[in-house]
């Protein structure tokens with residue numbers, strides 16, 4: 001279980017000397033929990049702070065006030081130690097996250113060797129690939145030889161090879177067409193059930209969230225404005241911003 005409590009997080013406004021000067025506070029008073037076997041969707045328009053939130057959890061946002069706990073134990077995102085492998089971040093652009101000079105098989109082997117500290121059988125690589133519904137043929141291919149959807153599944157496979165408990169997925173299906181999106185969502189839904197993974201799933205697309213997420217959070221200008229079960233929020237919105245988001249996605253009447 002991942003418990004996030006951010007009082008504030010942001011970036012330096014001083015480009016010439018980032019260590020000094022004013023800080024832009026992007027996130028304020030964020031509290032959320034990613035539970036095992038659950039998908040928590042983080043929804044908000046562009047610039048609302050979704051990526052910043054995911055990145056803050058893994059120490060990639062420079063200014064952070066708050067506390068993070070993994071399975072009840074506090075950790076610093078800037079010095080995660082053993083927890084680093086347990087919380088895996090998957091980026092939107094699948095091609096930029098894989099080494100272009102390594103085949104998918106080599107990429108996954110490298111991670112397996114590190115995480116299990118020993119030699120790796122080919123059958124173990126095949127097993128990782130099968131969890132993301134990729135066949136043996138993909139092993140000898142380079143990232144540029146895969147489709148966007150295949151490449152994103154290879155990325156998920158690479159993250160799984162670290163044996164994580166939590167996946168942070170930042171807009172990972174946004175660049176893909178609808179049928180490929182469905183395949184990846186299906187893979188994640190299956191992983192959540194089979195491996196009891198907790199997934200923080202960031203998206204600006206409400207259509208994706210409706211049937212897929214167990215809970216959802218609406219982020220607006222770096223603050224949480226609404227949270228709850230998707231079926232409840234889709235039926236009735238407490239915050240006018242959520243109503244506006246739904247209206248623009250579905251043409252629903254504002255409440």
Ligand SMILES: Nc1ncnc2c1ncn2[C@@H]1O[C@H](COP(=O)(O)OP(=O)(O)OP(=O)(O)O)[C@@H](O)[C@H]1O
Pocket residue numbers: 011012024026044045046047048049050051052053171204
């Ligand atoms: N490296 C950075 N340095 C300074 N400001 C940044 C940096 N990255 C993001 N920001 C600012 O933080 C705010 C939130 O950005 P963020 O990328 O978290 O939004 P987002 O919700 O992920 O948007 P999108 O849906 O477009 O990906 C924006 O105002 C953005 O300009």
Ligand SMILES: [Mg+2]
Pocket residue numbers: 050051052170171
């Ligand atoms: Mg983003």
